[in-house]
Ligand SMILES: Cc1cc2nc3c(=O)[nH]c(=O)nc-3n(C[C@H](O)[C@H](O)[C@H](O)COP(=O)(O)OP(=O)(O)OC[C@H]3O[C@@H](n4cnc5c(N)ncnc54)[C@H](O)[C@@H]3O)c2cc1C
């Protein structure tokens with residue numbers, strides 16, 4: 001029994017991210033952090049591997065920047081970390097990502113559960129998870145807020161999952177790919193010993209050749225990044241007693257035609 | 260050759276933003292010189308087909324198979340993938356709700372096709388479809404493109420970024436009924452139960468949002484004796500009896516900051532921001548919210564922002580169009596009363 005979880009590094013959510021003169025995205029010297037949504041996925045991987053008497057492996061695809069997220073994962077208590085990197089692997093190509101990620105899951109073997117966070121907080125493409133599930137031919141259970149039951153012997157899982165209109169209780173066969181919401185758990189902090197261990201760990205890097213993966217043609221071109229037009233709002237302060245403020249504000253909102 | 264638009268439904272009704280995809284799709288179909296086919300799966304699909312015609316679909320493909328009654332991506336994706344393989348549409352488009360993103364990405368993977376998500380602008384250049392999409396929580400805009408000459412392009416658009424077409428009452432469309440691809444036996448998932456979300460208005464569909472932050476805990480009302488956590492009680496009472504009445508007059512959805520969610524004042528479903536919902540209403544009223552960068556990330560594209568905060572230095576005022584320095588527990592009830600009077604409610 002093996003649980004695999006995917007993660008990546010993202011710029012700190014408080015960072016001032018912008019496009020520089022050369023068209024590159026920069027965030028000054030702000031730190032990179034583990035994608036905040038993935039903390040729930042990492043926690044769940046640790047818990048599920050323990051419950052199933054198996055191992056939890058964390059994988060990131062991309063350059064060295066993602067070692068930060070992998071080290072954080074190891075410090076939290078993941079058993080193993082792997083980075084997949086190859087000059088041919090374009091980080092903006094989701095189809096390639098899913099193809100390589102599926103090959104990695106197959107290479108590890110004996111995997112019953114793949115866990116993701118809800119989305120990448122930076123590029124927020126929200127598609128890698130579903131694409132990987134289809135490339136593996138496994139069931140996809142998205143936006144899981146609670147795992148109600150897992151039977152690793154019978155290979156079944158029962159979860160609560162959400163979408164805008166409500167919450168479904170779904171039973172499914174394993175193996176499955178799930179994405180988890182923050183309701184699912186309370187992620188642990190890395191322990192002091194964990195941080196020391198992670199600091200010393202060397203993270204193996206798998207190439208496409210190691211995976212025996214051949215990638216589909218690239219179909220999407222990212223053309224450019226731009227800073228959004230600056231919204232020159234000058235705030236209009238509304239003075240007076242609450243009743244006067246309310247009346248003046250309603251006048252303004254009627255003028256703006258937003259009511 | 261066609262442009263396909265998936266119309267998301269729930270309990271036999273089209274989701275409110277669904278028709279926006281037909282609006283956007285018309286831009287595309289004109290650019291690509293094709294017609295527009297609406298895809299409607301599940302309960303009541305046939306009746307909705309006529310509605311789709313009024314919103315601009317030339318053709319409609321419906322499937323009302325029992326396997327499509329509950330939302331299950333495996334059943335929906337099997338059908339969409341088959342339709343894409345059979346008809347080779349240039350584009351498949353839908354409004355980027357959680358179900359749409361999952362469905363389109365699944366079929367894009369099945370068919371090794373391009374997938375562009377969260378478009379806020381769309382254009383066509385020859386056979387290429389170009390989009391603008393916000394990334395890094397809206398701090399940056401990314402231009403991306405995919406060529407329909409290389410196969411179907413799957414595309415999701417951000418809700419409320421495009422307008423639906425005006426309704427044409429006289430329009431009709433050719434409707435084709437198709438069978439589902441998956442059978443109940445072949446599906447791995449069973450839906451055992453469903454619990455509809457509470458709350459009247461969905462945040463991402465809302466034209467107006469009223470949000471409350473940590474400041475909600477400064478409710479002057481005294482909690483009854485024996486309440487475990489007075490701050491939680493005060494905030495919850497404030498959402499229910501001060502913000503909700505304002506939502507009711509405005510037909511608004513109720514939002515919150517993460518600090519309020521983390522403190523247990525209100526469920527996570529209401530959270531606006533980088534790790535909550537991204538919203539883009541016409542009017543956003545922030546009450547007792549300081550305006551942290553992660554909160555602004557989720558609501559910065561609102562058309563008009565009003566901030567009510569007792570601290571004149573709160574960063575939210577830098578993003579707001581209108582600001583009121585004051586106690587929300589005084590200002591909001593006054594605003595509700597004034598609106599009732601002026602809107603004749
Ligand atoms: C990874 C990460 C992700 C995050 N994601 C999100 C997110 O998605 N959404 C989000 O909102 N935050 C998010 N945050 C948290 C964010 O940084 C702030 O902590 C949070 O937004 C603060 O919420 P607040 O404004 O309600 O609280 P505070 O910052 O405590 O502000 C409360 C405000 O209420 C005012 N106030 C108090 N009493 C009254 C009163 N009676 N009348 C009027 N005003 C009053 C105060 O003056 C103050 O300005 C995230 C943080 C991190 C690290």
Ligand SMILES: Nc1ncnc2c1ncn2[C@@H]1O[C@H](COP(=O)(O)O)[C@@H](O)[C@H]1O
Nearest residue numbers: 006007060061117119120125126127128
């Ligand atoms: N390069 C990557 N390596 C590992 N995990 C990733 C990568 N890109 C995205 N993910 C994960 O996929 C999930 C969905 O991300 P996205 O589709 O980018 O919104 C999140 O849990 C991400 O952490």
